Amino acid sequence: MADKLTQLQEAMDQLCTQFIAAFYYIERHHDLEKFNANDKIPDLKPEQPKEVETLDPETFRAGQLELARDLITKEQQVEYLISTLPGLDNSERDQLQMIRELEDELEVAEKQRLEAVKERDEVLKRLDGLIRMIRRH
Structure with missing residues (x-):
């Protein structure tokens, strides 16, 4: 029983880490777009680090797809571990x-x-x- 609970805890920790990685990827590599006319994209000084490293749309979408698949796989693993715990049925x-x-x-x-x-x-x-x-x- 403890072994299954340990596996579930580790899987949940990994899922949380994957969520953070996915958010970071999207925040770091999205396109710089204006949502309305009043939005401004600040000009960076040469010594200032970039906050966003825009990727080409195909690469960005491929990365998003891979992260989404990984999240789904990990979530299914968590669901399976939960279903094997005694007492649910x-x-x-x-x-x-x-x-x-x-x-x-x-x-x-x-x-x-x-x-x-x-x-x-x-x-x-x-x-x-x-x-x-x-x-x-």
Whole structure:
């Protein structure tokens, strides 16, 4: 169970990282366009770093498509991991029944363990008795 939860947490962390990378890509490489007549694109001084490195439209769209596919793949992985967690398809009553069955199995296993411990103690006593007899002769 913890293993699946760990996998889910890691997948969620990766998904968040991919979202950030996608936002960064779009923010960093979009076209500089005016949305209305009052918008201004500032002129950069030669020593000032560029805030946007515009890519040609084909390259930009190809990058967006790749990022979108990666996000979809990771999201599907997260959904799969969630679907494998216990309890999603079981009602509370079903889960309680499963717990009772496991408790019954645990009781049987504990009885078997106690019987094995008792048998071990008996065998040790007999073995101790045999060792003492051999030492006397």
